[in-house]
Amino acid sequence: MIRRLMVLAIALVACATEQKKPDTAEQKKTALTDDKQESPLLAPWHGPWNGVPPFGKFKVAEIKTAMEKGMAQNLAEIDQIATSPEPPSFENTIAAMERAGQPLSRASAVYGVYTSTMNDDEMQKIQSDISPKLAAFNDKIVQNAKLFARIAAVYEKRQGLNLTQEQQRLLWLDYSGFVRNGANLDDAAKKKLSDLNQELAALSTRFSQNLLAEEGTEMILLESEADLAGLSPSLREQAAAAAASHGKPGKWAIVNTRSSTDPFLTFSTRRDLREKVWRMFVMRGDNGDAHDNNSTIAQMLKLRAQKAKLLGYPSYAHWKLEDQMAKTPERTVALMEAVWKPAVGRVREEVADMQAIADKEKARMKIAPWDYRFYAEKVRKAKYDLDENDVKPYLQLEKLREGMFWVAGQLFGFKFVPVTDGSVPVYQPDVRVWEVQDQAGKHVGLWYFDPYARQGKNSGAWMNEYRPQSRLLGEPVIVSNNANFVRGKPAEPILISWDDATTLFHEFGHALHGLNSKVTYPQLAGTSVPRDYVEFPSQLLEHWLSTRQVLDQFALHFQTGQPVPAELVKKIERTQTFNQGFITVEYLSSALVDMKLHLAPAPTNDPRQFEKDTLAAVGMPGEIVMRHRTAQFHHIFADGYEAGYYSYLWSDTLSADAWEAFQEAGGAYDKAVVKRLHDDVFSVGNTVDPADGYRAFRGRDPGIGALMRKRGFASPTATMQKAAR
Numbered sequence: 001m002i003r004r005l006m007v008l009a010i011a012l013v014a015c016a017t018e019q020k021k022p023d024t025a026e027q028k029k030t031a032l033t034d035d036k037q038e039s040p041l042l043a044p045w046h047g048p049w050n051g052v053p054p055f056g057k058f059k060v061a062e063i064k065t066a067m068e069k070g071m072a073q074n075l076a077e078i079d080q081i082a083t084s085p086e087p088p089s090f091e092n093t094i095a096a097m098e099r100a101g102q103p104l105s106r107a108s109a110v111y112g113v114y115t116s117t118m119n120d121d122e123m124q125k126i127q128s129d130i131s132p133k134l135a136a137f138n139d140k141i142v143q144n145a146k147l148f149a150r151i152a153a154v155y156e157k158r159q160g161l162n163l164t165q166e167q168q169r170l171l172w173l174d175y176s177g178f179v180r181n182g183a184n185l186d187d188a189a190k191k192k193l194s195d196l197n198q199e200l201a202a203l204s205t206r207f208s209q210n211l212l213a214e215e216g217t218e219m220i221l222l223e224s225e226a227d228l229a230g231l232s233p234s235l236r237e238q239a240a241a242a243a244a245s246h247g248k249p250g251k252w253a254i255v256n257t258r259s260s261t262d263p264f265l266t267f268s269t270r271r272d273l274r275e276k277v278w279r280m281f282v283m284r285g286d287n288g289d290a291h292d293n294n295s296t297i298a299q300m301l302k303l304r305a306q307k308a309k310l311l312g313y314p315s316y317a318h319w320k321l322e323d324q325m326a327k328t329p330e331r332t333v334a335l336m337e338a339v340w341k342p343a344v345g346r347v348r349e350e351v352a353d354m355q356a357i358a359d360k361e362k363a364r365m366k367i368a369p370w371d372y373r374f375y376a377e378k379v380r381k382a383k384y385d386l387d388e389n390d391v392k393p394y395l396q397l398e399k400l401r402e403g404m405f406w407v408a409g410q411l412f413g414f415k416f417v418p419v420t421d422g423s424v425p426v427y428q429p430d431v432r433v434w435e436v437q438d439q440a441g442k443h444v445g446l447w448y449f450d451p452y453a454r455q456g457k458n459s460g461a462w463m464n465e466y467r468p469q470s471r472l473l474g475e476p477v478i479v480s481n482n483a484n485f486v487r488g489k490p491a492e493p494i495l496i497s498w499d500d501a502t503t504l505f506h507e508f509g510h511a512l513h514g515l516n517s518k519v520t521y522p523q524l525a526g527t528s529v530p531r532d533y534v535e536f537p538s539q540l541l542e543h544w545l546s547t548r549q550v551l552d553q554f555a556l557h558f559q560t561g562q563p564v565p566a567e568l569v570k571k572i573e574r575t576q577t578f579n580q581g582f583i584t585v586e587y588l589s590s591a592l593v594d595m596k597l598h599l600a601p602a603p604t605n606d607p608r609q610f611e612k613d614t615l616a617a618v619g620m621p622g623e624i625v626m627r628h629r630t631a632q633f634h635h636i637f638a639d640g641y642e643a644g645y646y647s648y649l650w651s652d653t654l655s656a657d658a659w660e661a662f663q664e665a666g667g668a669y670d671k672a673v674v675k676r677l678h679d680d681v682f683s684v685g686n687t688v689d690p691a692d693g694y695r696a697f698r699g700r701d702p703g704i705g706a707l708m709r710k711r712g713f714a715s716p717t718a719t720m721q722k723a724a725r
């Protein structure tokens, strides 16, 4: 995952991505003379390598004032550009916008770190206060008519300007981004759009708060030993702690979150309780009570449709998809439908396998949604003979980190040197920093690593960029990887699961995408690519974990030092396609409903019924429920993934296809394919259309054959063709 902070208007309208723009020497002076008592959050960064974030040198309360002041300064700079007496040129308009807003970029970098990893009560209040202000700030820039007139003037004379390919793309992204967001509308329509945006922001907050309330208060209480049947000691401990923290000491609680309900549904032998827990979880936001989200959703869909109409698009999905790699909703639906049928076919097989086990146990029942995880686990053990506990001793967090560094060296010539002299401050003592150098020992950037779970830190794992690479501003890139590993005892290695190891490599893929960037303009740097393309480099990098070279050198038993046996690796590899019917259908049903909700020209005012009808029409298997039902679909009502949940599948189509390019050549470390990967994917950021970049790498457009093979959905003929190759 990649966390994108919706901060700077220019970046936001162009490609909905986070941008942090560093400083130039000249503007450093101006900024300093503007205000002698400037906050360290806005001031140019001090320290080695053109400065590093000023962690430890400010109070949290200053983040709010710095953000407000940074926005005001940025608006003043934008006004200067808009009212320049010079005739509009690429340099004094488009490039000038790239140089503007650096104090805000610096403050935003810290704001992003604190809202995602240090989000205590004080920070949450600041966030509630700042986010609507950021929305208004964005609108002010997009709706600045003088600014847009200059952008449009440059755009109209673009043919005669002798622009580089990158400049042409930046100009097009700026121009089309402004148009897409209403810069061409008349004043009345602009006002209406701005009102819609603010109303949508408020509804989105209400949606989140409703969901938070249901996830935070509802639980299933387990009263006695009999209710705990099947649960491991660690799961019992977690449930006891959850009950105690909800004022029920001495009992056990399954709270209403995925991390609490999933293990219960997987391991509890109490079918009646599994059903109760399942019902609680899938009904979040849909209970017809004070926190029911259906009317909020209906209102949001209505306003989104109005917004699309105001901007001249047939549907909200058409508006949203235009600047993505997919470009049209129809192409995403075609992909989803192509995968849907074989995935449902696989579900039928999975259910048959599970039913066979249930029948053998004389369970006298038919597999229901609350049985899927439980019986899938039994099938996994019976069919693949793989116990996760056999693998873990070989997966030491720090050894795998060394393995990632080794891969970065093999693929991109990078060397990681730990920074231990205290010259780079961190926001939390657990955070460590490495300097990244190229083959010649030249400085490339910095990599921050924040591996452990703690209060106030978002769950999951992600990459964050503190400062993008750009030749224009001449300052090196700074990125971070963040995770939620549970810290062990000092001096004991932290052992992680195969899934977690895969995630580690995934996030490192995002970091390498940022570190390899070689572009001129910061808005186009590294990971600032469309949402349906950004997961491609990171999903691809996951594959290097299972290469023999990495496993032999870095997957070492924490006691014996022996590498993981080939036999065990084979077992892991065989389970890669296990349960893919369930995983794909659970995900894809959500992605399909998302797209259809936003494709409807007259949006539904009954989201619950719409969901039911849509699933019936596609033939949803009765044994599975959507991964995110509409009433609880945070991605699409509060996270910017609306008409965009398909992105994961789209990116996976590319990464599966790209991995086969290595297989067809000399393997994972094939020099020629690696070079193309660097030149056409990892280094170009958003300077080329992603479809063109991919074609340059692969020599053709991606097909879905590789994705089908990866998930084990290949038709017999496709498999035979592959084998014959």
Ligand SMILES: [Zn+2]
Binding pocket: 001, 002, 506, 507, 510, 535, 538
């Ligand atoms: Zn990712």
